[in-house]
Amino acid sequence: MNEEIGMHENLLLKMKGNVLHITLSSADGKNELDDSMMRALTQVISDPPESTVAIVLSGEGENFCGGRAASPPPALSPTEDPRPAIKARGAAPILALYEAIRSSAVPVACFVKGLASGMGCAIVAASDYAVAEMRSQFEADELAKQFAPALLMSVLVARVHVKAISRLVLTGQPIDAATALDFGLIGEMVAPWELDKALDDFIAFMNSRAPQALRGVKTFLRESPGLHSPKLATLAADVLAESIAARLDVTAPFVPSHEKRSLTVDGERIAYIDVGNGPAVVLLHSLGTSSALWDDVLPALTAKYRVVAIDARGHGDSTKRSAWNADAVANDVVAVAEAIGLDCFGLVGISMGGLTAVRVASKLGRRVAVMVLSSAYAGVSGPAVEKRLAAAEGMLKKLPMHLFARMYVEQTLHRNTAYPKRERLAQQIAAMASTDYLEILRAICTDDVSGLLRDIEVPTLVLSAELDMSIPRAVSAKLAQGIRGAKERTLGAAAHLSCVDTPDAYAEVLLGLFEKYTDEGGEVWKS
Secondary structure, three states, rough: EEEEEEEEEOEEEEOOOEEEEEEOOOOOOOOEOHHHHHHHHHHHHHOOOOOHHHHEEEEOOOHHHHHHHOOOOOOOOOOOOOOEEEEHHHHHHHHHHHHHHHHHOOEEEEEEEEEEEEEHHHHHHOOOOOEEEEOOOEEEHHHHHHHOHHHHHHHHHOOHHHHHHHHHHHHHOOOHHHHHHOOOOEEEEEOOOHHHHHHHHHHHHHHHHHHHHHHHHOOOOOOHOOOOHHHHHHHHHHHHHHHHHHHOOOOOOOOOOOOOEEEEOOOOOEEEEOOOOOOOOEEEEEOOOOHHHOOOOOOHHOOOOEEEEEEEOEEEEEEEEOOHHHOHHHHHHHHHHHOOOOOOOEEEEHHHHHHHHHHHHHHHHHEEEEEEEEEEEEEOOOOHHHHHHHHHHHHHHHHHEEEEEHHHHHHHOOOOOOOOHHHHHHHHHHHOHHHHHHHHHHHOOOOOOOOOOOOOOOOEEEEEEOOOOOOOOHHHHOOOOOOOOOOEEEEEOOOOOOOHHHHHHHHHHHHHHHOOOOOOOOEEEEE
């Protein structure tokens, strides 16, 4: 007998005989648990229908559980200690779910396919039995977000050897089902096509056993020494609160590494740095950053070239007193070049800077000796763009700019880019007004320079990054297809801001390209 039970829109509850089958089912397919879903799951596991002899958890779609859904930090006054609120509103509900699974009166089993991340991994660890199909992956992704996965560790420590926990947590790399089986995180691994049968067989077996016998098994599992300690939950909450509280701290004020100059263009102060000697190269940064984005590339470039890196309007030390206008921003670059006597120069634009670079090349023609469009695009549109804009707007309504900046950094840089670089990038973004950020984000997401490409005769390199999730190579490739003679290249081990992730490799690409377009002495650009 199968009987559906209504409770929560993202939890499908069905009694299969006397076994309660709970299916995680979120609209986006990630099966992430938001606060209401977590409370509902805790409630139904703590208080299932009276006849229940076992509880089975699975996920609908491709994944078991993507972890906890992102939620805004608690609203606090500037002087309020955030740790009590983090413990009460962040840690306590999660620990309550884990405790509900542990202290359930009946066995709890998980049947896993796809990803079990963070909280999903902890639910598997907390359960009494788990089966995973061989393609499943288990991960502790909290450290990737720069806080300690203490709550997950509090569950793992009773079930998994400490070195296995370290492997899962300290490497930041997921483990496969075979490794999870070896670690003791799951009890059985099956082929993908066997998972549904394994679930049905388990439910049938539970329904064939005496209820008191099953409750006796659960009692032993629940009460066995070493499987639970209230001190672990307290320790986990304390550690989590400390690590998140540190991330809530306001970023230090951004301090530029180089002295800036400025000029006034159409009533706006446009700031820039001008360093080094040799043929001139102009660098244009990405949204939210500034000329400082190029700091790690400058030592290699300035050894041979005069480098001018410009702060776009509303970024760094440049003002933005009027609405963002892409053509005006390109004119700012032209104005700086005119003011400091750049008759001919190389041009590099990354992301947003790539859009500006295309416009500058269109205006100046062969005064641009060579151009690099890095993690750039000709134009993007459609539902995915609107979804990204809506997500950014939603986050900035809930988060102060410094928290948004840190989230952006973790989503944008390569996982192995050094922490000081991450904080410095976050400082740049945090210095920008959120209203300006959103306005410019919407402008560049709806901008399109496709119509300018066919008339550009500047030697161009379209430089992609292997791990760029923001602008994949297929998107950048449209630039190369539109500009006559453009070449393509991809940087490995780098994400969207490859000049930060791999500055040495980035500089090497630029220097190798520039060498082809300067005279033998490297003193001037070839005409």
